[in-house]
Amino acid sequence: MPTLDSIVYGFSIALQPLNVLYCFAGVVIGTFTGVLPGFGPTAAIALLIPVTYNLSSVSAIILLSGIYYGSMYGGSTTSILVNIPGESAAVVTCLEGYPLAKQGRAGPALGISAFGSLIGGTLSIVGLMLMAPPLAEFALQFGPHEFFSLMLLGLTIVTYVAHGSVLKALMMAALGLILGTVGLDTVSGAPRLTLGTKYLLDGIPLVPLAMGLFGISEILQNVERTASVEVYAKKIRNLLPSRGDWRLSIWPIIRGTGIGFFLGFVPGAGPVIASFSSYALEKKLSKYPERYGTGVIEGIAGPETANNASAQSAFIPLLTLGIPPTPALAILFAAFIMHGIQPGPMLIPNNPNLFWAVVASMYIGNVMLLILNLPMIGFWVRIVLIPYGYLIPSILIFCLIGAYSIRYSMLDIYTMLFFGLVGYLMKKYRYEGAPMILAFILGPLMERSLRQSLIIARGSFMPFLTKPICVVAFAVTALMLLTNISSSLRARRPSVGVEG
Amino acid sequence: MDPEREEQFTSLFLTVFSAGICFSSYHIGIGTLHVPGSGFFPFWGGIALGLLSLANFLVATTKRRRAIRQVASSRNGVSWKNLLLTFAFLFAYPVVLNLFGFPLSTFVFFFLFLRVIEPQKWSIVLGLSAAAALLTYAVFQYSLKVQFPAGIFGF
Incomplete structure (x- = not known):
């Protein structure tokens, strides 16, 4: 259990001026990312990893975490005002937010969204703080069998929640696992799939790969067609929700917190599933479900709370088990590794300063986000109005220099561009990047766990069928694959996706 | 190239790619279940990708024509x-x-x-x-x- 001392210790680090500054920078960039349609937190975190090289590990993780949860706040702004979700977790907010804006109630819609986000986010951090240390302690008992089973489950869940074809999602997961093996084998030292080049001996560099797959490909999609944005509510008044709004929203906010928190730490579920689940629940519980879609404030309060709650609790599997539940956190996982920190059960005992400082910074960041998203809403509206043509070359230069600055290698730029092209083609043919990047990151860990498991058990798979955690993980994995395939054959699977 | 062919083409491309991965991994050394070699994981990854790609090829050819046409429409208006x-x-x-x-x-x-x-x-x-x-x-x-x-x- 966390002690008061640990929390105070965390705040003492997070409140250092430089860390406050990086937290602020993170949530501002996160909000910006959320506001910009077609540019998600995964790409933003990948882009900014090189920038954090000169920072301390604590400051770097505070900054990058801020981008992740900050993007959840920003996404609702464009959903409500423009009817374009800035971020995939805010798709459902369009359904009620834009009709409310058309009725002249954009202010309360934005207000309840921001307050719900603050409440959900903050309560979820409390949950993270209470759950992470005991879970990490419990995870210390896990062996390679358990880790392999859990990672396999995580990958399966990602394919389960992917858009469109399950087969294609599984194909991308398999491709990610293969790409993750490129380079020197850590056990034998033998080069694998390097095409005879020295460049690939260290493996495919993650940051250029992620920047290409999520950043460059997004930009290319935006370049191929130009769309004008029309902001509905140019003058936004009454940002503070009325007493009536609060009365209608308070239970959706509480329920949204619960849904978001629990779905957040399920690998693969993430903020998108949390927001959709909350919306579905609110509609089901409503006395007037037929009014949903015409501008019901509860339909914003629940999902917006849920996606922020899940954004915070998603850190639990990352920090305690070393399993990133979403693509954006997979990139954050890479940032931890680059700063010499291994996420997993040993993170809290080995780096208590980092863990508690990041947790404390989340409280601070959530308060900053409320200020950024209410009094400064006009500023974000103006951001939406900036022609995309001006932003695209700036983002591209950031990508190019970001990829170059990691190792001062021009080859890293070409790697990024290659995966940008691959990512673009994947989007065109509806192959998803999320299962691929998660598999790419989890692949080496899975391989190590599997090989260790087989060596320990002298080639036997029996421990996977006898250890309780493995049995449960395999049973859930099998169940998900079966339901996935059967619903895919019937072609009735709902199309919701993990955030990119 | 029509959409159905595109779908088949991507699946076949990945099937051939997976065959290449399996071939390379086999040469690196798959090892045994007691002592898995360096090529063990990529080999089975390649097998999985190959089988899934073949399955997708068959699905694209026989059952998913409607879905593929939707994909084609998303390519209209590309500059x-x-x-x-x-x-x-x-x-x-x-x-x-x-x-x-x-x-x-x-x-x-x-x-x-x-x-x-x-x-x-x-x-x-x-x-x-x-x-x-x-x-x-x-x-x-x-x-x-x-x-x-x-x-x-x-x-």
Whole structure:
């Protein structure tokens, strides 16, 4: 259990001026990312990893975490005002937010969204703080069998929640696992799939790969067609929700917190599933479900709370088990590794300063986000109005220099561009990047766990069928694959996706 | 190429790719279940990818025609000129960066982008390109301490 001392210790680090500054920078960039349609937190975190090289590990993780949860706040702004979700977790907010804006109630819609986000986010951090240390302690008992089973489950869940074809999602997961093996084998030292080049001996560099797959490909999609944005509510008044709004929203906010928190730490579920689940629940519980879609404030309060709650609790599997539940956190996982920190059960005992400082910074960041998203809403509206043509070359230069600055290698730029092209083609043919990047990151860990498991058990798979955690993980994995395939054959699977 | 063929083509491409992975992994050494070799994991990854790709090929051929047509419609209205030019600028940038250094190559990149991809007025193009080149140079060089190739002009 966390002690008061640990929390105070965390705040003492997070409140250092430089860390406050990086937290602020993170949530501002996160909000910006959320506001910009077609540019998600995964790409933003990948882009900014090189920038954090000169920072301390604590400051770097505070900054990058801020981008992740900050993007959840920003996404609702464009959903409500423009009817374009800035971020995939805010798709459902369009359904009620834009009709409310058309009725002249954009202010309360934005207000309840921001307050719900603050409440959900903050309560979820409390949950993270209470759950992470005991879970990490419990995870210390896990062996390679358990880790392999859990990672396999995580990958399966990602394919389960992917858009469109399950087969294609599984194909991308398999491709990610293969790409993750490129380079020197850590056990034998033998080069694998390097095409005879020295460049690939260290493996495919993650940051250029992620920047290409999520950043460059997004930009290319935006370049191929130009769309004008029309902001509905140019003058936004009454940002503070009325007493009536609060009365209608308070239970959706509480329920949204619960849904978001629990779905957040399920690998693969993430903020998108949390927001959709909350919306579905609110509609089901409503006395007037037929009014949903015409501008019901509860339909914003629940999902917006849920996606922020899940954004915070998603850190639990990352920090305690070393399993990133979403693509954006997979990139954050890479940032931890680059700063010499291994996420997993040993993170809290080995780096208590980092863990508690990041947790404390989340409280601070959530308060900053409320200020950024209410009094400064006009500023974000103006951001939406900036022609995309001006932003695209700036983002591209950031990508190019970001990829170059990691190792001062021009080859890293070409790697990024290659995966940008691959990512673009994947989007065109509806192959998803999320299962691929998660598999790419989890692949080496899975391989190590599997090989260790087989060596320990002298080639036997029996421990996977006898250890309780493995049995449960395999049973859930099998169940998900079966339901996935059967619903895919019937072609009735709902199309919701993990955030990119 | 019609959409059904495109779907079949991507599946077949990945099947061939997976066969290549399996072949390479086999040569690296799969090992045994008691002592898995370096090629063990990529080999089975390749097998999985190959089987899934074949399954997708069959699905695309027999059952999923409606879904594939939807994919085709998403490709309408694509500006291939913009796309190809953007790629050309992106691939040329590292070469120009090595030759002329950061400020000049970044100015040219912005200039071309704002003039060719998203055509703007000359004054806006020149002003924005110069401002962007100088601003990004200041941020990367002085704030983030990124070391750029000097180029023939020495900066």
